[in-house]
């Protein structure tokens with residue numbers, strides 16, 4: 078449950094999603110308000126009882142481990158294409174560099190000097206003809222593809238339920254937001270951050286994932302217990318930015334959900350897309366030690382609106398004092414512009 082104190086100290090509010098999935102009208106309304114509040118002030122919420130069994134999440138982490146444990150030549154049977162436009166398959170350490178939400182070439186070039194020590198595997202909707210999946214051959218990891226497709230379905234369904242709750246918070250038709258994401262052109266990402274000397278992360282010579290905001294509407298983020306995720310602290314009822322980062326420890330049985338830039342835009346800034354990064358876990362030893370930080374796995378699931386959707390201020394998100402701040406843009410035009418910045 079969220080309360081005022083938690084918001085002030087800016088830990089990510091923990092919300093029990095069970096009553097939204099199974100409860101009556103007033104339960105749904107209460108949960109919707111809690112999520113609305115978390116997105117207004119922090120930009121992140123941690124859901125428990127969210128309808129995907131922990132067993133299924135654990136299995137996904139196991140498959141991820143098995144995938145990344147494969148020899149390089151096997152992983153390279155499903156290589157990420159050299160272009161940003163087709164974002165599927167395996168990327169080795171140092172290939173992708175997260176960037177902040179500006180598109181200025183110069184700072185981005187400088188940012189690229191600091192490598193992200195991570196490898197990733199991107200999976201999309203099997204129906205997505207624009208970006209077909211790039212699987213490793215079935216015999217290399219039998220069952221992997223079926224499992225990932227099923228997990229993709231579970232995450233899609235959870236995303237739909239969260240969108241229903243957000244529509245409720247705005248007093249809109251329950252399907253007002255989910256209908257704009259009906260094609261589920263989403264992205265499931267397996268991430269592995271190999272172990273790395275703590276000194277490199279501490280000095281900034283390397284990062285795990287640099288500070289960035291997500292592009293889409295909502296991201297689900299499953300973390301293991303290693304730690305190191307940090308989000309920019311926001312304060313006050315309008316979630317003002319502070320430029321300071323705070324750690325977000327994993328909550329057992331919880332999934333993080335965060336707002337992306339497209340959703341911030343759609344909601345006219347009501348829901349905040351908060352900058353986050355992964356660095357040195359708080360448990361890493363003291364200054365100057367030569368210890369190695371153990372490897373870390375995480376599983377983000379990125380959702381976005383259907384490409385042709387025009388993203389313009391949602392009903393209930395503007396007023397006379399707070400008129401629409403952004404030009405209408407199609408989801409496709411917006412995401413494309415952001416993807417170019419990643420691999421350029």
Ligand SMILES: O=C(O)CCC(=O)C(=O)O
Pocket residue numbers: 266268286291298300306353354355374375376377
């Ligand atoms: O690994 C994490 O916990 C965060 C990953 C992330 O922010 C991303 O892939 O966009």
Ligand SMILES: [Fe+2]
Pocket residue numbers: 289290291353
């Ligand atoms: Fe992210």
